[in-house]
Structures are given as structure tokens and as C-alpha cells.
Amino acid sequence: MTIPELLAPAGNWQALRAAVANGADAVYFGVETFNARMRAANFEQEELPELMHWLHRRGVKGFLTVNVLVFSDELVEAASLIRAAAAAHVDALIVQDVGLARLARRLAPELAVHGSTQMSITSAAGVAMAAELGCARVVLARELTLTDLGRLQNQLQQRQLAMPLEVFVHGALCVAYSGQCLTSEALGQRSANRGECAQACRLPYQLIVDGEERDLQDQRYLLSPQDLSAWELLPQLEQIGIASLKIEGRLKDATYVAAVTDAYRQGLDRLVEGLPSAPQSAEQKRSLELSFSRGLSTGWLGGLDHQALVHGRWSKKRGPQIGAFERLSADGWWIIQTQAELKPGDGLVFEAPGYGPLEAPAEIGGRLMAVQQRPMGRLAVRLGPGRIEARGLSAGSPCWLTSDPALEGQWQRMAGQATPECSRGLRLRLQGRLGEPLELRVEWAEGLDPAATEQIKLLSASVLQAASEQALDTSRLQAQLGRLGGTSWKLEGLEPALEGALFLPIAQLNKLRRELVEALAAIEPGQSDSQAPLARDTTDFTELLQSLSRPAHASPLSGPGSGTAVNSEPQLVVLVRSLEQLKALRDQPVASVIADLDQPAELREAVAIGRGCWPGGIWLAGARITRTDERWTLDPLVRAAPDGYLVRNADQLEVLTPLAPCCGDFSLNIANALSAAWFLDHWKLQRITASYDLDLKQMLALVRGCPPGQVEVTAHQHMPLFHMEHCLFCAFLSDGHDHTDCGRPCEKHRVLLRDRSGSEHPLRADLGCRNTLFNGRAQTAAEALPQLMRAGVRQFRIELLQESAAESQHRVQQYSAALRGEISGRSLWQQEQLDSRLGVTRGSLKSGRGVG
Structure with missing residues (x-):
């Protein structure tokens, strides 16, 4: 085992x-x-x-x-x-x-x-x-x-x-796949991919189904597992x-x-x-x-159960739920229905009913001052110190045990207990003769480099004398040199090689032992470095970084929307999410179209609709996640035989890159030239899409570090906030537990989540029943287009979400005009009421200098 x-x-x-x-x-x-x-x-x-x-x-x-x-x-x-x-x-x-x-x-x-x-x-x-x-x-x-x-x-x-x-x-x-959550970035300008998660999943949301508020009673924390x-x-x-x-x-x-x-x-x-x-x-x-x-479960390990993963009632620490409030007696005792054993000092909290749909539940509670047993599974308790109002509570209000001082004291003792160092084996060799110092060498020290221990040679301060009594025999030497308590060593062997009956004062043996411990510590891995603060390495890594960021595969511009030379005109790549949007673009001035469709049956039709319509062709996109049993989901992409693929994960890289030109999507999290070079070279990608974590300054740095024309920038999108295995359609619009018994409400209803600011964010389900919550407000990099074009970016992507055919055409015409310089980026985002932002922050767009 x-x-x-x-x-x-x-x-x-x-x-x-x-x-x-x-x-x-x-x-x-x-x-x-x-x-x-x-x-x-x-x-x-x-x-x-x-x-x-x-x-x-x-x-x-x-x-x-x-x-x-x-x-x-x-x-x-x-x-x-x-x-x-x-x-x-x-x-x-x-x-x-x-x-x-x-x-x-x-x-x-x-x-x-x-x-x-x-x-x-x-x-x-x-x-x-x-x-x-x-x-x-x-x-x-x-x-x-x-x-x-x-x-x-x-x-x-x-x-x-x-x-x-x-x-x-x-x-x-986390409710979202780690590395695929852009919520903190889009809503709070803080990136979870940079260690700055704002925990938007722990906030209340209101479910809007087909334009109407859905009453979920006490379920408000829809994204908090x-x-x-x-x-x-x-x-x-x-x-x-x-x-x-x-x-x-x-x-x-x-x-x-x-x-x-x-x-x-x-x-x-x-x-x-x-x-x-x-x-x-x-x-x-x-x-x-x-x-x-926040309540305990086996998470996804025990199997997918969308009803159990998120209870939706609260999103912070509460401890175990132990019962419910019954009433407040006339003499000031709180009567609780519970089977729990409580004692003075424990902390309780009750949830008061009647709070609003996007409000945190009101809590009433305190420390137990006294506890009395009552019949029929009831306890009578007094809360304090001070007066605690129970007027907000009603019979049945749930009760949680939030604190147990006795247990907390036990944890404090557990956390504060000392941990002894491990005792490691040590074997020594001694030799000496009359009139010379006693020589000590290390034959073996567990965990240390033999080459280093061989260099240890210690000599006694005084010379060996003839022994009249108490000669240095093996037992006497082991007794003195083996007194290693308080160190990480234990003497497992000693080989004396002394000529005759010799004597050395005990103080000399003790001194030799202390010197041995110091010598061993000096060659301990990391110990010599820890004696002084570690200076930061200022080595110039420029040459190394350049070699790693220079892909062997640096193909000429090709694929969707590409030209044949680096100085070609900037071109528009459009990602559509419906056949209606796709059909609307057949006569539009775009370089290529990427169809990102939830239904595999529509993929061949999409390729047939778009074949030959655009210079760069019709491309397809797969799901962001492929699980261990989902390799089959790539088969419809292969059978559709498009002109290229937008690839989003390792399975798609393996299967699709040998078949047609591919562009890596933002989900590959490419934020620097070293990452870009690996994907371009190892997987022979035509281009990579810059990570959505980059602001304008960082984006320009990435572009400068890559071969010309091989970075695609998403100029317009509804940022995908949460990408989740958890299905809200199943959890809140069905009685089912997973895709086998949910009845597919995702195909019947249009769902939005309303946050505390009043913004409404569209929810979509993909082929694997994974949910993506999109930002309800589109963001644009239109203001940065001149700088990006001067840096050499030639492919700009706009991603449609729920636009109609007419709206899709309008969006394409706007950005085509902006790329041609006919309208400014500033006027575009102001007229359309878009969020002018690229990545985590607006970067240099904050000042507006040198753009538009």
C-alpha cells in the first residue's frame, strides 16, 4: 500500500x-x-x-x-x-x-x-x-x-x-474552473489569475428566467458552493x-x-x-x-449533483446547523429545538427571515450564558452578555453553532505544540596515539552529501595521555559523543582506532561533540545560506529569455483573416454563437468567421453556410473544457471539416492541430512571449489569442515579444465571467441532479443573473452542460486600436453573444470603420455605451493619451 x-x-x-x-x-x-x-x-x-x-x-x-x-x-x-x-x-x-x-x-x-x-x-x-x-x-x-x-x-x-x-x-x-474565472477581472479590475480573487461567487444573485424574477425563497447565493x-x-x-x-x-x-x-x-x-x-x-x-x-460536502469527488453542491442559503462560515428557534419565554429563556449538547460559552446564531432577494440574511446571536434541558428535544438558553433582541425571529428560524471555546482551546494547543527535529543516523570514526590529538571523522551522516561529510576532520584541543584508569574504550566514547539530545542526530555507530590505553578529559570530549554538531550544521542543505539574508539575483537573463521566446516555427501570416505580409491591412475576425448571426455575416467585410455553437448537429450546417464566404474561411470552436470521458465531443468538429479551428484546451491541441490551421484561444492563458513561443512552436499554431488578463501596456509587450502577426486581440466581447461545471439550470430550474434527469431546461429558458448593482448577466450552457456566465455589459478595446495596429497586430476579433442578425451586421460595420480610421475608438464606445477596457484594467486608456 x-x-x-x-x-x-x-x-x-x-x-x-x-x-x-x-x-x-x-x-x-x-x-x-x-x-x-x-x-x-x-x-x-x-x-x-x-x-x-x-x-x-x-x-x-x-x-x-x-x-x-x-x-x-x-x-x-x-x-x-x-x-x-x-x-x-x-x-x-x-x-x-x-x-x-x-x-x-x-x-x-x-x-x-x-x-x-x-x-x-x-x-x-x-x-x-x-x-x-x-x-x-x-x-x-x-x-x-x-x-x-x-x-x-x-x-x-x-x-x-x-x-x-x-x-x-x-x-x-471555487464554483468556476481554476484558471478560467475572469469575474474579479471583469467586475472588479482584479485578476484571479494574479492572486487577487474578489470572491464574487460568494455574493447573492437573483435568477431572471425568461424576463421574470424567479422566487427561490431563501436561496440567494446561487454560485457559492x-x-x-x-x-x-x-x-x-x-x-x-x-x-x-x-x-x-x-x-x-x-x-x-x-x-x-x-x-x-x-x-x-x-x-x-x-x-x-x-x-x-x-x-x-x-x-x-x-x-x-459554509456547509460540508464531498464536492465533485462524490459525483455530479447540482442540487447538493450549492445550497444557496448563505456564503460565509457558520458551523454546524443544530436546530431551530421555537420561542422566547416570558422569563427570558430562548427555547430551541435541538439534539445538540450545548454548554455556557458556546456561540449561537439564528437567521432572521424576511430579507430581500439580494440582501445578506440578518443574523441574531451571542454567547450562551446558561443552558437548561427541557423535555421533547428542547433546550432553554440565555444569550449574552447584554440584551439580545429576538423580535426578528419566528418559529422555525434555523440555528447554528458558531463557536465552541473548549474545542478552540484544543486547536490552539495543537497549533502551538513544538515539533522536534528528526533524529538522523550518524556513524563516526576515531583514531589517535599517545602525545597526539584525538582525531574525529564522520563516516556517514544520514541525509548529507558524503563528499561534504568526508571533509569534516576535528581534533581535540589537547593531546592524548596515557591512561592510569578510565581509558577511552568504546563504551566511554559512545557515552560522551552520543549525548546528542536536542540536536537532529543520533549516534548509530562508532569505530575507535586508538593505540594503547589512552585518556582524554571529559570536557575535551564534550567540546569535540559540540564542534561536530556545528560542522554538520554548516553543511546542511540551505543552512549556510540561511545565516544571512538572501540577496535578490540581479543576473541579466535577457539572452536566455530571448532564446526561449523565439519559436522555431514562425510561419508567415496565414489562417483566418490573415494576409500574406506583416504590413498587411488590419482585418476583422468574428466569433458567432448562432446560425442566425453566421448567416448575417455572409456579405460583410470580415476576414473570417469562427462558429462557437452549443449543438454539434449545427456544425456541418455552419461550415456549409460559411464555406467560401470570407478570405480566411469558416472556422469552428470547441468547448473550453474536455473531461476524461468527453473526447468524443471533438468528433463532430472533425467531421464538419472547417477551414480551421479555435482551440481551447490540451485535447483539442492534440486532435485538431494535425488536421487544419489552428489559433489558440484566450483560455490557454498566454500572458508572455515564453508561453506564446511554446504554443506556436510545439503545437504549430497559426496565432495565439492574448490572455484577457493583459492590460494595454502588457498586451503591447507581448506583441513585441512574438513574431509579427501571430498575436490576435479580442477587441469586443462580453467577458466570460464564470465558467462552471455547476449547472444553474439543473440546480434551480429542475428537480434533477445532473444531465440524465434534469429535462434540459437550458434549451427551454433564457436565464440571466442579476447582481447587487442591478446588472443582468446572461447564462449559457455548453455541450458538456457546463455553464458560462457572461458580463451583461460588453467591453471594447476600440480606443486602443491605433496603438495595437502600430505594434503590428493585424487580427482583431469581435465576439458576438446574443445579437440579432441586424445587430451583428451593425457591430461588424462599426469595427470595420474603426479599423479603417473612419471613426474613432472613443466615439465608438461612447455611442454604443460600451465599457472601454482591455483586460484587467484600462491600462494607458485611463488617461486617453495617444489613442483614438
């Missing part, structure tokens, strides 16, 4: 120590830059040697998260961080950015790279792509089920690809062969890390001991719920 590694989060030193003290095999953490939890306290880069030395002395691995997209002007700084991580003996980097993975393999080939869950890996093709980038492990998307994981292992065996797999088992669940808790699935995960089990929570405190790590350590230890898996006890479940939960 191979027991999975238990991997715990560490947002600061306290959490890191708590993780190790409670049984983590490894911890993951970030520094002040390039990590997806920028709101965590995080560590300083200069602390890496000390941190890794502390972990390694306790037999624990440390993984550095560098799991964000990296912009072109940040690559030198990122290279410096990679070098610092390697020097500090970090065990692995957790990486999202393709270019960063390439850079790490070139700069520090001895440093392992793990593909982050931000890579959206959902299939064997995704794992294979990570392997080609040099990854030694992949962190799979949270959306995969146990069945998917087993199928994936079989598919990897068929490919003869041995790749350790890591999955999340506990903590907060319950937290993940896979404790009961540990045996299945072990049987599938998952290598690492990951606990989410770098924003959580040390007590949370201690409580959750301990719970999973106990579960894994049962597997080690060969004990039958036990159902999670009520006490364990209560502890996990109180440590932090």
Missing part, C-alpha cells in the same frame, strides 16, 4: 508550524510575489533558506506556489525567484504559467515543477501537456469525480505516462493511486490548519495500520464544521 502524501497550507509561520506539528508530510506556501493568494500574509523571499531548513530538519517537504500568470516585464524577477528557490532547496514549484514552467526547467533543472490546478487539467491530454513542459506532478481540477480519477489513471497507463496526481480533499471550493470535505473518501483515493491529498486554506489561521491536518492525518493513519475505513464520527464532523465551513 502506498499512502498518499498529506499536503497542508501555510500562509505564515504559525500555520506552517501547525501543519507540521499535526502530521503534514509537506506544506505549500507563497512569497510576496507571484502567488495566487496575495491576501495571505505569505513569506518573504529572503526567508526561503530558513524555512526550508526548518522543514527538512523535521522530514517535511516544502512547495513554493508560483501559481499565477506572469507578464513579459516580470520574467526577469520571476527568474530571480526561481534561482532563489533552487538555492534554498525548495522541493518543488507549483506553477500555472507555461512560460514560467519552461523558464524553471532551463534555470534550475534540479528543481521539481508541479502543474497547478490553475492549469485546468481535466484529462490525460492535459497531464501529457504538463509532462511535456517538464512537470513532475499535476494538481488536477477540483471538478473531477472519483470515477474520472480512476478513468484518468487508466488512460495514463495506456499512454505509458507515469505522472503523480494531486487532488484537493478539503477546504473552500459548500466547502469540500473528502475525509470519508480517503480509502477510495488511496485505491485509485492518488499521490498527494491537498488541503486548501492559505488564508486560514493556524488553528484551522491544525484541526484539519490532524483529522486527515488520523484518517490516513488508519489506512497505514490496515484498519477498516470508519465512517466519520459526529465529533469529527462537528470539529471540521466549526474550524471553518
